[in-house]
Amino acid sequence: MIAILKAKRERNDTQPVYWAHKSEKFDVNKETAQRLGEEILLGGNIRLLPGATPRIGEVDDEGVDRLVIRINEFKQTDGIDLYHALSFPMQNVIACIGSQGPVPIFDKLGVQTISCTAGVCKVAKEGDRLVLLTAEYESTRKGVYVVGGAISPSYMKICEGAIQEEKHPNLIYTAINDAYRVMEAIRQKLGM
Numbered sequence: 001m002i003a004i005l006k007a008k009r010e011r012n013d014t015q016p017v018y019w020a021h022k023s024e025k026f027d028v029n030k031e032t033a034q035r036l037g038e039e040i041l042l043g044g045n046i047r048l049l050p051g052a053t054p055r056i057g058e059v060d061d062e063g064v065d066r067l068v069i070r071i072n073e074f075k076q077t078d079g080i081d082l083y084h085a086l087s088f089p090m091q092n093v094i095a096c097i098g099s100q101g102p103v104p105i106f107d108k109l110g111v112q113t114i115s116c117t118a119g120v121c122k123v124a125k126e127g128d129r130l131v132l133l134t135a136e137y138e139s140t141r142k143g144v145y146v147v148g149g150a151i152s153p154s155y156m157k158i159c160e161g162a163i164q165e166e167k168h169p170n171l172i173y174t175a176i177n178d179a180y181r182v183m184e185a186i187r188q189k190l191g192m
Ligand SMILES: Cc1cc2nc3c(=O)[nH]c(=O)nc-3n(C[C@H](O)[C@H](O)[C@H](O)COP(=O)(O)OP(=O)(O)OC[C@H]3O[C@@H](n4cnc5c(N)ncnc54)[C@H](O)[C@@H]3O)c2cc1C
Pocket: 105, 147, 148, 149, 150, 169, 170, 171, 172, 173, 175
């Protein structure tokens, strides 16, 4: 996002970059906040849309799919809702769906997750659910392994009878490394 902002500024593109977030607060790390602040001081044109509700499914007269971001909703007594919204052509939209593991998929697969309690996790936040894995990335459902981006930025590692949060950077290298270790573990199990 900061790279897009910078590229637009350098090309004197005055159209803003819109950053919509479902929360009222934009929770960014110190480095991102600093870089964003610098970019804004240099003239980067960004509009923040907190508390935004995205809606897909709208198609305009030219057949272009659009993303509608509702900013305010006004419930009326007659049952008709009024809302302010911005509509963006989908090809200009970058969706950031977060970096937490796909918990609903884990639930569907019967793969166990554990909720972080206060003071236990350093990477994950309190209440985040982390998948429980062995050192070979096998879940509590035997034969189901979870690797790569699905276990980033951290997971719960079962090691020598104890369970602790394990940091797991979301990188191509770690994803490939995980897969290699899983392949090795399966190969050994099969006695190959
Ligand atoms: C903008 C961006 C820049 C990045 N830059 C770097 C970088 O410079 N260097 C680096 O090392 N890493 C970078 N990363 C991280 C890197 O992309 C990931 O670590 C890596 O792709 C993880 O690989 P993966 O195979 O685990 O997951 P992914 O590559 O995310 O693959 C998961 C696949 O599963 C599919 N999928 C999801 N849900 C379902 C479902 N329900 N059913 C079927 N399919 C599904 C997805 O469509 C996707 O194709 C970047 C990531 C992003 C988003």
